[in-house]
Amino acid sequence: MPRLVDIGLGAGPATDGAGRQAARGWRVGAVMVDLDGTLVDTLGDFEAALNRTLAGLDLPPVSRALLERTVGKGSEHLIRSVLAHQLALPEVTGLTNVCSARSVDTLYEPAWQAYQQHYQAINGAFSAVYPGVREGLLALQAAGLPMACLTNKPLAFARALLRAKALDGFFGPVFGGDSFERKKPDPLPLQKTCEALGIPPAHTLMVGDSQNDAQAARAAGCPVVLVTYGYNHGEPVRAVDADGHVDRLDELAARLV
Numbered sequence: 001m002p003r004l005v006d007i008g009l010g011a012g013p014a015t016d017g018a019g020r021q022a023a024r025g026w027r028v029g030a031v032m033v034d035l036d037g038t039l040v041d042t043l044g045d046f047e048a049a050l051n052r053t054l055a056g057l058d059l060p061p062v063s064r065a066l067l068e069r070t071v072g073k074g075s076e077h078l079i080r081s082v083l084a085h086q087l088a089l090p091e092v093t094g095l096t097n098v099c100s101a102r103s104v105d106t107l108y109e110p111a112w113q114a115y116q117q118h119y120q121a122i123n124g125a126f127s128a129v130y131p132g133v134r135e136g137l138l139a140l141q142a143a144g145l146p147m148a149c150l151t152n153k154p155l156a157f158a159r160a161l162l163r164a165k166a167l168d169g170f171f172g173p174v175f176g177g178d179s180f181e182r183k184k185p186d187p188l189p190l191q192k193t194c195e196a197l198g199i200p201p202a203h204t205l206m207v208g209d210s211q212n213d214a215q216a217a218r219a220a221g222c223p224v225v226l227v228t229y230g231y232n233h234g235e236p237v238r239a240v241d242a243d244g245h246v247d248r249l250d251e252l253a254a255r256l257v
């Protein structure tokens with residue numbers, strides 16, 4: 001087993017029965033990091049690719065607010081949710097005589113094909129690495145912690161985005177929403193990533209931005225920290241059960257003991 005690093009995760013210092021400061025943290029041998037909403041603010045990429053897709057299908061553009069609530073459960077979920085929402089808009093339902101045959105099921109396949117083309121063409125152009133991410137990853141790397149990127153984004157999109165943002169060098173394994181049979185919040189992708197990193201789940205920290213990440217980590221038996229700036233399905237992220245919350249990734253690095 002490689003070297004374990006102590007990370008303090010608690011909300012603040014606690015004292016034990018004898019009044020001594022008690023350790024509140026984890027012994028961590030590796031880190032798994034989510035991508036969208038954790039490393040990179042990708043809403044602009046989703047918006048551009050989806051709106052080009054919708055325009056090609058004669059559907060109105062999506063709002064950022066809808067995207068922010070919907071991103072994080074993989075591309076199929078995103079496209080199905082957006083199609084359902086746009087098809088139910090009054091200006092679309094008003095066109096029933098022209099469009100009555102259109103449904104999520106009939107539009108899904110052409111939408112997915114078009115979306116892949118558009119996403120690949122713009123991947124990274126409308127997105128930005130969050131403040132503190134590069135500094136945080138550098139510190140975790142300097143502490144000797146191997147890192148994996150684990151996202152629900154399709155693997156090809158994830159690899160290209162990490163390269164475009166010069167983040168690829170930080171990660172050994174990179175896994176996407178299509179890498180395993182099931183996606184987060186199922187624990188399977190985390191279990192497989194721990195195997196690839198060679199560190200047991202109890203010593204592999206998950207860093208994410210949503211309930212999806214936290215639920216998967218709990219089920220896999222991994223400690224989990226959530227960043228507070230990402231997309232949590234439209235819900236307040238501080239209310240999500242996790243071992244800690246940080247406002248920037250370099251705050252986590254500052255907790256290395």
Ligand SMILES: O=C(O)COP(=O)(O)O
Binds near residue numbers: 034071072074075
């Ligand atoms: O749903 C997606 O495409 C990506 O989501 P994630 O990177 O937050 O797992």
Ligand SMILES: [Mg+2]
Binds near residue numbers: 034
């Ligand atoms: Mg995320």
